[in-house]
Amino acid sequence: MSNGKVIRKNVEGLSEEELGLLRQAYTTLQQFDPRDGLEDRSYQTIAGYHGVPRGYCHRDRELFLPWHRAYVHFLEQYVLDTYPSDLELKPGIPWWDWTSDLAHQPVASGGGIPNRFRAEDNPPNPLAQFFIDRPAFGMQRNTIRTLGVPNELPTTAGVAQLLEITDFLEFSLRLEQTPFHDSIHVWVGGHMGVVDWAAYDPIFFSHHCMVDRIWYLWQLRHGAETVPSRLLNRQLLGFDMAVADVLEIGDLGYEYAVNQMVVRNES
Amino acid sequence: MNLKDNSFYRADLILHGIDPSGISYEGRIFFNHPDANPDTPTTLENGYAGSFSIFGHGGCYGNVGHCTPRTGMRSFDKRPKSPVESRDIPVIVTDALKQVLLNSQELEVTIVPIVRPENADFIKQIQPDVDTEHCLKFDKFEIALYDAPQSSA
Secondary structure (H helix, E strand, O other), X not given: OOOOOEEEOEHHHOOHHHHHHHHHHHHHHHHOOOHXXXXXXXXXXXXXXXXXXXXXXXXXXXXXXXXXXXXXXXXXXXXXXXXXXXXXXXXXXXXXXXXXXXXXXOHHHOOOOOHHHOOOOOOOOOOOOOEEEEHHHOEEEEOOOOOOOHHHOOOHHHHHHHHHOOOHHHHHHHHHXXXXXXXXXXXXXXXXXXXXXXXXXXXXXXXXXXXXXXXXXXXXXXXXXXXXXXXXXXXXXXXXXXXXXXXXXXXXXXXXXXXXXXXXXXX | OEOOOOOOOEEEEEEXXXXXXXXXXXXXXXXXXXXXXXXXOOOHHHOEEEEEEEOOOOOOOOXXXXXXXXXXXXXXXXXXXXXXXXXXXXXXXXXXXXXXXXXXXXXXXXXXXXXXXXXXXXXXXXXXXXXOOOOOOOOEEEEEEEOOOOOXX
């Protein structure tokens, strides 16, 4: 039996079955009528936490990592709700590894954003775009991406240097800025390139899953208790959680993996 | 700026009070290259020192004053800060600064904002009032020099 935890994988490593579950989950959430925000299961409602209209995205730079960890976890709960109840191994939000060799290949060779986030016609790919219906803000259209050049993406060497930083706040600042988090938003461009609209693009959550994974790798090396104590009780806007509640990913019910298997006792 | 010592371990150029309220852009920093522009190669030979990205807010959807950062915050005011509070961004410029100091004691800093045309077009569609040309706004910058970390005995 699995330990009940959700497994977050590289999006390229999802099996066809896992990808199917994820796509169905996003389709379900995207099809909910938001009902002016009343419908909490609506992807539009959830995406609206970040910028327009709720603007919860961390107002304090020091909360960048814990707030987004809570946010990805939040969406993940709604994704899990859509899975069959007897599903033994549950795929979580997958990460987009923008440092991989594949990501740095020319687009024609599969580089840039993963193919699994690209548009398909029949059926439409819910990971490729989302139709934003916010007439009050002049926004009634599909999300778009303008996309930069693949070899501008960050590298594994850059992440390795990040992981050497010992101070949590400096690590957080460096991970947030160039050439990582902020640069990826600018690189994807379009709605992802604007704070107010970024979370409406489904790739947002897999981008932040990668950011969260890097934080997790840093925690393995430097410890989860390295966040300054003055931040521990700070509430994370929009979620019924404080910083202290999101330091251990195990407490949030997920793990990062490259693969998983269930071994049954046949004896 | 006169610099007499090239023995520092690391140098950061720290921009203070950057305004993130507008369009997203990349800011490329050049030393002693006042004519640097978006087409200038990003090499040490051209004085390229490093870059930073601004993930911009993309304008304001609220009423007048909605996105204006509050000033004179009361000590007991626990409301969240404005999402467009200005920010400070450090950029490591060690190699470029050492390169400059090999040949000069003077430092001229040029920052070139790079906005992709497709993103400028997109912002103009959704927020026509956002200035896509004069996006780089900051209060000041400083250059901080650091000694090598002390090794333990």
